[in-house]
Amino acid sequence: xxxFAGARMERIAASAGVNKQLLFYYYHSKRGLFxxxxxxxxxxxxTALAAIPMASGSPLExxxxxxxxxxxxxxxxxxxVALLSHAERLDAAPFASPVRRLVVLLAEGQGLGLVRxxxxxxxxxxxxxVLMLGYLRLEPLIAASxxxxxxxxxxxxxxxxxxxxxxVVHGVRAPAE
Amino acid sequence: xxxFAGARMERIAASAGVNKQLLFYYYHSKRGLFxxxxxxxxxxxxTALAAIPMASGSPLExxxxxxxxxxxxxxxxxxxVALLSHAERLDAAPFASPVRRLVVLLAEGQGLGLVRxxxxxxxxxxxxxVLMLGYLRLEPLIAASxxxxxxxxxxxxxxxxxxxxxxVVHGVRAPAE
DNA sequence: GATTTCCTCAACCAATTGGTTGAGGAAATG
DNA sequence: CATTTCCTCAACCAATTGGTTGAGGAAATC
Numbered sequence: 503x504x505x506f507a508g509a510r511m512e513r514i515a516a517s518a519g520v521n522k523q524l525l526f527y528y529y530h531s532k533r534g535l536f537x538x539x540x541x542x543x544x545x546x547x548x549t550a551l552a553a554i555p556m557a558s559g560s561p562l563e564x565x566x567x568x569x570x571x572x573x574x575x576x577x578x579x580x581x582x583v584a585l586l587s588h589a590e591r592l593d594a595a596p597f598a599s600p601v602r603r604l605v606v607l608l609a610e611g612q613g614l615g616l617v618r619x620x621x622x623x624x625x626x627x628x629x630x631x632v633l634m635l636g637y638l639r640l641e642p643l644i645a646a647s648x649x650x651x652x653x654x655x656x657x658x659x660x661x662x663x664x665x666x667x668x669x670v671v672h673g674v675r676a677p678a679e
Numbered sequence: 680x681x682x683f684a685g686a687r688m689e690r691i692a693a694s695a696g697v698n699k700q701l702l703f704y705y706y707h708s709k710r711g712l713f714x715x716x717x718x719x720x721x722x723x724x725x726t727a728l729a730a731i732p733m734a735s736g737s738p739l740e741x742x743x744x745x746x747x748x749x750x751x752x753x754x755x756x757x758x759x760v761a762l763l764s765h766a767e768r769l770d771a772a773p774f775a776s777p778v779r780r781l782v783v784l785l786a787e788g789q790g791l792g793l794v795r796x797x798x799x800x801x802x803x804x805x806x807x808x809v810l811m812l813g814y815l816r817l818e819p820l821i822a823a824s825x826x827x828x829x830x831x832x833x834x835x836x837x838x839x840x841x842x843x844x845x846x847v848v849h850g851v852r853a854p855a856e
Numbered sequence: 857g858a859t860t861t862c863c864t865c866a867a868c869c870a871a872t873t874g875g876t877t878g879a880g881g882a883a884a885t886g
Numbered sequence: 887c888a889t890t891t892c893c894t895c896a897a898c899c900a901a902t903t904g905g906t907t908g909a910g911g912a913a914a915t916c
Contacts, residue, residue, distance in 0.1 A: 508685065629810055
């Protein structure tokens, strides 16, 4: 909304319980502060995502688990997602590892004939991520589009997660013959 | 990136081939200019989306067509999407009509047994939209996550559209018995 | 040809804001 | 107790920028 130029050093300082000069003392400039914060946010996100536990079971079951864990993590760190996506820094770096895991799972599923052969694992993995990320970025739109549940936000998130995981799993699954 | 506060009236004027004073003459203030532009963008998007042609065929075929048309439209108007989503104005208004159409198609498909019964049409419709919108917002991430195709952007979009439509159609389809 | 409409040029103003400077307090640390 | 480290307070500055004013040119309209 307000962007970098709209951010006020004094407001940041006040909100941090310190004074403006301290920010300049530590970060030298507004840009310096933001670069530091973004860098920290990126690595925070990256390590947390790398820590999503390895699931067990068939590739499709593990796909379920990874997707659920991914969504739950993003859900628990909305500021991080907002910060990084607002900064247009949502490049490969922070999400590379979970996407790679999804790609591997999908390819493995293809090898076992569980996943459609005409599917590009890279595309599907990126789309799964978009589905998870999309909720946080477009919540108002979603709430307005969905039934009266609009107000009950936590339940809506649950439903979104569930439906998104289902959509992906059904969407990649090889059709029964 | 730079946000409202980062926008410069003189830069806007220069880029429009006029001078600063003219902007103030017509829009009275910076806020006024932005409100006008946003309002115009919203209605532009809305009417264009409402004009997506009614397809024919089975609900799933029509779903394909509507999704493709939706993505192609969004693709052709990236500035609009960027503007509205940057302004956090992506609420119900502009996207209500296409989402509603998707909901109707999905419900119809459920009635015919073509679409999974355990699926909430509202959720699935919103998720389909997110999948289409997501590309434009997350292109760098996607390009970086996908195979060497990263550089060849138009082809990547084609592939994304195709894969996304496939994912949705397969994802909502009732499993063959 | 007169007038209205639309637009430009140039100069200007007040407020905001990133960033600085320097003196000094408080709490560790030695 | 002395000193270093960390932080605050207060005042200040230069640059930017939204917004204004007023005189005037050019083209349409009458």
